[in-house]
Amino acid sequence: MNIGSIRRLAPAGLLACAAAWTGAAHGQASDWPSRPVTIIVPSAAGGAADFSARVFAGYIAKVHPKATVVVDDRPGAGGVIGTMAAKEAKPDGYTFLLSTNSTHAANLSLYKDLRYDPVKDFVPVGRFGTFGSVLMVPKESPFRSVQDLIAQAKAQPGRMSFGYYSSSSQVPAEMLKAAAGVVYEGAAYKNVTQIITDLIGKQFDFAFLDALSAAPALQNDRLKPIGVTTPRRLPQLPDVPAIGEAIPGYEMQGWLGLTAPAGTPPAIVETVSALMGKAMADPEVRQSLEAKGMQAGFLPARDMGAFIAADIVRWRDWVRMANIPPN
Numbered sequence: 001m002n003i004g005s006i007r008r009l010a011p012a013g014l015l016a017c018a019a020a021w022t023g024a025a026h027g028q029a030s031d032w033p034s035r036p037v038t039i040i041v042p043s044a045a046g047g048a049a050d051f052s053a054r055v056f057a058g059y060i061a062k063v064h065p066k067a068t069v070v071v072d073d074r075p076g077a078g079g080v081i082g083t084m085a086a087k088e089a090k091p092d093g094y095t096f097l098l099s100t101n102s103t104h105a106a107n108l109s110l111y112k113d114l115r116y117d118p119v120k121d122f123v124p125v126g127r128f129g130t131f132g133s134v135l136m137v138p139k140e141s142p143f144r145s146v147q148d149l150i151a152q153a154k155a156q157p158g159r160m161s162f163g164y165y166s167s168s169s170q171v172p173a174e175m176l177k178a179a180a181g182v183v184y185e186g187a188a189y190k191n192v193t194q195i196i197t198d199l200i201g202k203q204f205d206f207a208f209l210d211a212l213s214a215a216p217a218l219q220n221d222r223l224k225p226i227g228v229t230t231p232r233r234l235p236q237l238p239d240v241p242a243i244g245e246a247i248p249g250y251e252m253q254g255w256l257g258l259t260a261p262a263g264t265p266p267a268i269v270e271t272v273s274a275l276m277g278k279a280m281a282d283p284e285v286r287q288s289l290e291a292k293g294m295q296a297g298f299l300p301a302r303d304m305g306a307f308i309a310a311d312i313v314r315w316r317d318w319v320r321m322a323n324i325p326p327n
Helices: 003-031 046-061 077-087 099-110 148-155 167-180 191-202 211-219 266-283 283-290 301-321
Strands: 037-041 069-073 093-102 123-129 132-138 161-164 185-188 205-212 223-228 254-261 295-300
Touching: 003 077, 003 266, 037 046, 037 077, 046 069, 046 093, 046 123, 046 211, 046 254, 046 266, 046 283, 069 077, 077 093, 077 099, 077 254, 093 099, 093 123, 099 167, 099 254, 099 301, 123 167, 123 266, 132 148, 132 167, 132 191, 132 211, 148 167, 161 167, 161 191, 167 185, 167 205, 167 301, 185 191, 191 211, 191 223, 211 223, 211 254, 254 266, 254 301, 266 283, 266 295, 266 301, 283 295, 295 301
Parallel strands: 037 069, 037 093, 161 185, 161 205
Antiparallel strands: 093 254, 123 254, 123 295, 132 205, 132 223
16 A cells, blocks of 8 residues: 555544544443442531532432442541542543532642642533622620621730631631721631530630531521521521621622533533533532532533633632631
């Protein structure tokens, strides 16, 4: 065969390879899940991310009765430990990360040497929705409003304290400090469960808890909400003012979604993204999440990249407003 013949055959050969690859990719998606699926949660059990992952895992099992879905909680370092585990996982469409505003936006501004790139190392799958944080104090606290808390902080500068476990709990507290011109100290925790325990025990004065994590403590009537970080009051807490009502312009919201390691087959990404959309349209799933404080707002994979890019900018600005130096 001469060189000209090889050249004429090359395009046809490439097309055949491409067709074979496309067929294989669609084949992978059509039989998904054919083995256990893992959702890595970069925070502790009992928090908003863990709850959302388990709700979605339950929906997958409902749609695919023979499927096995493992929720793997890997807390620590503001979500970095779990996120690194997902980054290093095989990109075969069977490992996903329950991603958050911390892992995919805020951490870029909170850490000097972040060991992963939320854009380059992951592909977006979808967003479940957004959530605000709730300013919580012990049930017996004298504070009945954010104005009460600010007044006390001004009267006793440096003597008050708060606990935090993620960007959604640290940043709003520091933003409030900067906006009100007060001084208080923060204590870092590994998980929200211990923060709730210590806040009930009056080990510190207040904490910002994401709305989903705050729900059980509110239902048990052991903590008292005095403000929310959303632009408007939450439907679940209509009597609790938005902090922006006292401090104009104050606002902060987080989100929960799924990403996958870079290189995950696009066909599987689309399959799982579509499944997320169906889950969020299911009344049972939607109600269970909204009852915990989430504002349901599904975004598919095709829109998630632009959302994350914009959120990186939002959190950069919020971290700067809060005067938090990177670790």
